[in-house]
Amino acid sequence: xxxxxxxxxxxxxxxxxxxxxxxxxxxxxxxxxxxxxxxxxxxxxxxxxxxxxxxxxxxxxxxxxxxxxxxxxxxxxxxxxxxxxxxxxxxxxxxxxxxxxxxxxxxxxxxxxxxxxxx
Amino acid sequence: xxxxxxxxxxxxxxxxxxxxxxxxxxxxxxxxxxxxxxxxxxxxxxxxxxxxxxxxxxxxxxxxxxxxxxxxxxxxxxxxxxxxxxxxxxxxxxxxxxxxxxxxxxxxxx
Numbered sequence: 001x002x003x004x005x006x007x008x009x010x011x012x013x014x015x016x017x018x019x020x021x022x023x024x025x026x027x028x029x030x031x032x033x034x035x036x037x038x039x040x041x042x043x044x045x046x047x048x049x050x051x052x053x054x055x056x057x058x059x060x061x062x063x064x065x066x067x068x069x070x071x072x073x074x075x076x077x078x079x080x081x082x083x084x085x086x087x088x089x090x091x092x093x094x095x096x097x098x099x100x101x102x103x104x105x106x107x108x109x110x111x112x113x114x115x116x117x118x119x
Numbered sequence: 120x121x122x123x124x125x126x127x128x129x130x131x132x133x134x135x136x137x138x139x140x141x142x143x144x145x146x147x148x149x150x151x152x153x154x155x156x157x158x159x160x161x162x163x164x165x166x167x168x169x170x171x172x173x174x175x176x177x178x179x180x181x182x183x184x185x186x187x188x189x190x191x192x193x194x195x196x197x198x199x200x201x202x203x204x205x206x207x208x209x210x211x212x213x214x215x216x217x218x219x220x221x222x223x224x225x226x227x228x229x
Binding site for chain 1: 173219
């Protein structure tokens, strides 16, 4: 069974750093693009970017380029999303998801990681 | 930037047909995908490649295209279909790639 299991709820202060994770199982992790999607409270889905764990090639949405860093460790089938300095506006649910039959959509999603940034 | 436009809400009675549209300039050239998101849950893929249905998705879900507008149709709507639905496509060129989601449509089953 394909699964993506994300790290737990985070509560941070503005200016702090954060790295959340997404562990894949049930599929050949290095061979599938893994993406990240933001959902702000009460809002829609926003594509942030992708990583190909096999060679760590990354692609970022123009809206998120420079704001976050996507990485992966194929040896432990885990992808990461990192912030170096959080803002209150980063408060959101963050989903990781696995590439589908082609690298232009997702066919499996993680359960989401809720990040709250508040002073 | 590229945008996909969906109606904010659609309401239907149980057993009726719900149709959710998604419009975008490049949709005639790129595949469209549809996701269902129920409250407090992660999205689920319900249609891929414009009109294909993943295994496990009921036959009442179907997709179609007409020019730059794509549609998700749910025939014989059931109470369990009440959810937010998002279309998704891609905007690509030689120098960048951007995946785009529509704003989402809240389906209410009356």
